Amino acid sequence: MNALIERIRRDGARLNQEVMAGFYRDPFWRERFGTRGEKHSQEDGLYHLSFLAEALAAGDPGILTRYATWLRTVLVTRGMCSRHLAQNFARLAGAIAGWPGGENAVHYLRLAEASLRYGEGPARELLGSVDALVDATCARAEVPPERWRDELCTLLSYLADALASDRPDLLAAHLRWYLPFRERQGISADESRRVLAALERSLAGLAPAARLLQMARNGG
Amino acid sequence: MIDAPEGRSHPTDLAALRTRYLAAQLRGDRREALRVVLEEGLGSGASVAQIRSDLVRGAQAEIGRLWEENRISIAQEHMASAISQVVLAHLYDRADRSPDVGKRVLVACVEGELHDLPARIAADTLDLAGFDVIYLGASVPTDSLVATIEAERPDLLALSCTISLNVPALREAVARVRTATGGRLPIVVGGNAVAWSPGLPAELGVDGVGASGEELVDAARSILASQPPQPPEPR
Numbered sequence: 544m545n546a547l548i549e550r551i552r553r554d555g556a557r558l559n560q561e562v563m564a565g566f567y568r569d570p571f572w573r574e575r576f577g578t579r580g581e582k583h584s585q586e587d588g589l590y591h592l593s594f595l596a597e598a599l600a601a602g603d604p605g606i607l608t609r610y611a612t613w614l615r616t617v618l619v620t621r622g623m624c625s626r627h628l629a630q631n632f633a634r635l636a637g638a639i640a641g642w643p644g645g646e647n648a649v650h651y652l653r654l655a656e657a658s659l660r661y662g663e664g665p666a667r668e669l670l671g672s673v674d675a676l677v678d679a680t681c682a683r684a685e686v687p688p689e690r691w692r693d694e695l696c697t698l699l700s701y702l703a704d705a706l707a708s709d710r711p712d713l714l715a716a717h718l719r720w721y722l723p724f725r726e727r728q729g730i731s732a733d734e735s736r737r738v739l740a741a742l743e744r745s746l747a748g749l750a751p752a753a754r755l756l757q758m759a760r761n762g763g
Numbered sequence: 764m765i766d767a768p769e770g771r772s773h774p775t776d777l778a779a780l781r782t783r784y785l786a787a788q789l790r791g792d793r794r795e796a797l798r799v800v801l802e803e804g805l806g807s808g809a810s811v812a813q814i815r816s817d818l819v820r821g822a823q824a825e826i827g828r829l830w831e832e833n834r835i836s837i838a839q840e841h842m843a844s845a846i847s848q849v850v851l852a853h854l855y856d857r858a859d860r861s862p863d864v865g866k867r868v869l870v871a872c873v874e875g876e877l878h879d880l881p882a883r884i885a886a887d888t889l890d891l892a893g894f895d896v897i898y899l900g901a902s903v904p905t906d907s908l909v910a911t912i913e914a915e916r917p918d919l920l921a922l923s924c925t926i927s928l929n930v931p932a933l934r935e936a937v938a939r940v941r942t943a944t945g946g947r948l949p950i951v952v953g954g955n956a957v958a959w960s961p962g963l964p965a966e967l968g969v970d971g972v973g974a975s976g977e978e979l980v981d982a983a984r985s986i987l988a989s990q991p992p993q994p995p996e997p998r
Contacts, residue, residue: 597927597928597931601960601963603960603961603962605961606927609959617831617833620832620833708832
């Protein structure tokens, strides 16, 4: 275990750069958060590894999971969503999996990912229906699922975060930025609005989520 | 911005005082923050310990939450914390001090730890409880900590660690101090990082934990009870 912890501390910066480089191949990150955001992302990645090392040293995954849920509040109120953080933990786990003894770190990172899933309420209900909602929305909007599946999963994460924190303004702020961004990516505003409208209709059985999405689409 | 309700408080309505205190902090209104604490708080019968705990620490916890939720900026957080430092100085000045207990306690934040308000509160509480306190403040380099311990020879060391990222520095400080003192100096630890890692005190083998100033005083009294009282050495 000590060797694993030492390696995380010694090689963490390089590992973090590789993971961040993967994220930043998606233009979303630079466009959404700029160079300042890139700097914070790099710092956060190092913090993830520091807390991981500390959790392993103490034999207490709670150190990492408590950090994860605390950080989620910080990040979702600053324009990110839980899925982004979960993906970061997943990519770190993927990178460390091949290290000697890495399975311990992977286990802790998977627990951290799991800690980001809402355990109760409308957010939990929403996230339990993601696949069905994505399929229904794409069918209603008559858009190719391969163009929208990942985007909808992320949008649903934003929606779940807004539901869990009772902050429709967070989703509203994201949508205000998101629609022009998608247009710059070659997806017309009309298509994006059609998808959001289809998503709202698909949420008919999840009233709190549907109401919040409607409020956010109307400005929060 | 947070709106403060008007009117004076019931003597025990510390929650209302805390709301007004916090509002003053976030406006950067140092004088109003002091007025709330000294006139309305102390003036209505609340003790220094209550105000320190329920107002200052309580407001600080709320400030932390507001920053986490992006409702205030880091600059506002620093401004509010700086006001609390001023308030603590005034509270210290107005508090009654217990008779000397003949024990010296060194209080320090570990290297890299910039959040010194909890340690400041701990130092003040110990001082007012009659301990001879050497307070080193924020982010004390471990080399300097060890040198100070060797020079000042405290009876107890209290280390503060708020951010979990500084736990390696806490481990290093404990190990280096143990080496330098032959393990003879009792050590207590405190701070949010310790609260976040419940197994840490046992892992470090420290002699006690102080989650608050009062808890630290209790731990110090308990640990040092078996030692004979000595007059503090002149500094």
